[in-house]
Amino acid sequence: MEAVTEGGWESLPVALSPGVLRALRELGFARMTPVQSATIPLFMNNKDVAAEAVTGSGKTLAFVIPIMEILLRREEKLKKMQVGAIIITPTRELAIQIDEVLSHFTKHFPRFSGNIIVATPGRLEDLFRRKADGLDLASCVKSLDVLVLDEADRLLDMGFEASLNTILDFLPKQRRTGLFSATQTQEVENLVRAGLRNPVRISVKEKGVAASNTQKTPTRLENYYMICKADEKFNQLVHFLRQHKREKHLVFFSTCACVEYYGKALESLIKQVKIMSIHGKMKQKRNKIFTEFRKLPGGILVCTDVMARGIDIPEVHWVLQYDPPSSASAFVHRCGRTARIGNVGSALVFLLPMEESYVNFLSINQKCPMQEMKPQPNVLDLLPKLKSMALADRAVFEKGMKAFVSYVQAYAKHECNLIFRIKDLDFASLAKGFALLKMPKMPELRGKCFPDFTPVTVNTDSISFKDKNREKQRQKQLEQQRKERQENGGKKRLIKNKAWSKQKAKKEKKKKITAKRKREEGSDIEDEDMEELLNDTRLLKRLKKGKISEEEFEKRLTGSQSRLKAETVADLDSEG
Numbered sequence: 001m002e003a004v005t006e007g008g009w010e011s012l013p014v015a016l017s018p019g020v021l022r023a024l025r026e027l028g029f030a031r032m033t034p035v036q037s038a039t040i041p042l043f044m045n046n047k048d049v050a051a052e053a054v055t056g057s058g059k060t061l062a063f064v065i066p067i068m069e070i071l072l073r074r075e076e077k078l079k080k081m082q083v084g085a086i087i088i089t090p091t092r093e094l095a096i097q098i099d100e101v102l103s104h105f106t107k108h109f110p111r112f113s114g115n116i117i118v119a120t121p122g123r124l125e126d127l128f129r130r131k132a133d134g135l136d137l138a139s140c141v142k143s144l145d146v147l148v149l150d151e152a153d154r155l156l157d158m159g160f161e162a163s164l165n166t167i168l169d170f171l172p173k174q175r176r177t178g179l180f181s182a183t184q185t186q187e188v189e190n191l192v193r194a195g196l197r198n199p200v201r202i203s204v205k206e207k208g209v210a211a212s213n214t215q216k217t218p219t220r221l222e223n224y225y226m227i228c229k230a231d232e233k234f235n236q237l238v239h240f241l242r243q244h245k246r247e248k249h250l251v252f253f254s255t256c257a258c259v260e261y262y263g264k265a266l267e268s269l270i271k272q273v274k275i276m277s278i279h280g281k282m283k284q285k286r287n288k289i290f291t292e293f294r295k296l297p298g299g300i301l302v303c304t305d306v307m308a309r310g311i312d313i314p315e316v317h318w319v320l321q322y323d324p325p326s327s328a329s330a331f332v333h334r335c336g337r338t339a340r341i342g343n344v345g346s347a348l349v350f351l352l353p354m355e356e357s358y359v360n361f362l363s364i365n366q367k368c369p370m371q372e373m374k375p376q377p378n379v380l381d382l383l384p385k386l387k388s389m390a391l392a393d394r395a396v397f398e399k400g401m402k403a404f405v406s407y408v409q410a411y412a413k414h415e416c417n418l419i420f421r422i423k424d425l426d427f428a429s430l431a432k433g434f435a436l437l438k439m440p441k442m443p444e445l446r447g448k449c450f451p452d453f454t455p456v457t458v459n460t461d462s463i464s465f466k467d468k469n470r471e472k473q474r475q476k477q478l479e480q481q482r483k484e485r486q487e488n489g490g491k492k493r494l495i496k497n498k499a500w501s502k503q504k505a506k507k508e509k510k511k512k513i514t515a516k517r518k519r520e521e522g523s524d525i526e527d528e529d530m531e532e533l534l535n536d537t538r539l540l541k542r543l544k545k546g547k548i549s550e551e552e553f554e555k556r557l558t559g560s561q562s563r564l565k566a567e568t569v570a571d572l573d574s575e576g
Helices: 018-027 034-044 059-072 092-106 121-130 137-143 152-157 161-170 186-195 233-243 256-269 284-295 328-335 357-365 383-392 394-412 427-433 468-487 500-521 527-544 550-575
Strands: 049-052 085-088 116-119 146-149 176-181 200-204 221-227 248-252 275-278 299-303 318-321 345-351
Touching: 018 059, 018 092, 034 049, 034 059, 034 176, 034 200, 059 085, 059 092, 059 146, 059 176, 085 121, 092 116, 092 284, 116 121, 121 137, 121 161, 137 161, 146 186, 152 161, 152 176, 152 186, 161 186, 176 186, 233 248, 233 256, 233 318, 233 345, 233 383, 256 275, 256 299, 256 383, 256 394, 275 284, 284 299, 318 328, 328 345, 328 357, 383 394, 394 427, 394 468
Parallel strands: 049 176, 049 200, 085 116, 085 146, 146 176, 221 345, 248 299, 248 318, 275 299, 318 345
Antiparallel strands: none
């Protein structure tokens, strides 16, 4: 079925509880969106639903309200350890966000005993398998009324299909199930067949949009693109952000390393603006950063695609895509962080001259029209400042090198490789845009000459860390290497350093092997735990070879175990 109508909550064919209506008024939602008006009555009348709606269309309330109403109307109230509803979502940020929405409703029911779990698939599967702290979750869910799979397409994109199937096996068949997705794929269809019983399918179209020409971005979004060279992009970005200081921005980069590097650069170059960085490799810090940024009236969040899906940050004025994402659908979801639920917003993507055909591709492939924004003339050149920062602190120098390498690797994996071709990249211009002091050693650059790039004359080995402890540790390592050379008669120990790109490929291969083993054996050991185990094994080998003392072995082993324990406890606190 299709739904295009909307109205006040009183127009629903089923009456909502007074407490639910009070919560809606407090949240400022006087009227329903189409996905809400279509989904809520069906869900509350014991139908399974599979809803497809554009990003920013109000899907969260479309399942939160039915969950509340279904649990409030239970004849037999749930006991302390009985779970009434489970909401599965792809990221912890989205889980936190859903929990906040739920808390707005549950506070109006002091004796509410619904026992709702909001979790990511990996953590939920882990809880089912472990029976941690005496909790037998499998027995707790026997009374389950509602299961919601939020951002189902993203759940599957992130490789959670096996986890979802495991979780479904633990759940009772007699339940209501809702599946919510921004896009319909074959994988989503397979999940619908596996987890839903005769679902009502809902496809929500915005008013005035023909079904054959459905625009996938919000209709009140102003979408722009800017064509500029790689060594001009950063200056244009900083100029734009300085001109829009009072507004709230998300700035997307392609990799975690780019977020680390450019986030620090923007902090130094844009004053009197709160700048925060977030990416998928952060652990506990992510929750704090995300929660804090949501509350800010203005500021800049530098991020990867971990912020691209389902996240609702109030009053985002601009979504800036410094790097185009690896897929066209991710482009749409990034843009959807602004102009949400009827609000206005703007998005801007920076493109290299060789990437201009991407504009036409998005117009056809994603029904996403864009208008050009010309680069500003005579903007301040800030790249020399970035170089000075790298010369003054080894941490900045190393971050820049790693960011460059990660960018090139990500570029090589772009879904639209007919447009984003690594062989067409101007590496000299790119290196200038990263304010590199020299070209890194990596396979992609082997055998190439770069007459347009001039490395600094300074020996980069002499650049120190500003952090005195890090520099002290580095000097200690250098001294150790000097001693080893003296012991070898002045000969440098022949260790072939692998390029960062090779190291990363090796790590990815190891992760795939670990993941495969976990699937086959049903292991609940996390990648980080396995890494710690391998580190301990390496330490033991070094001890046996006499390379470290027993005292040093004990010290490092204790530190490793303490760190692992702290991370495990924090993970359970934040996601359990």
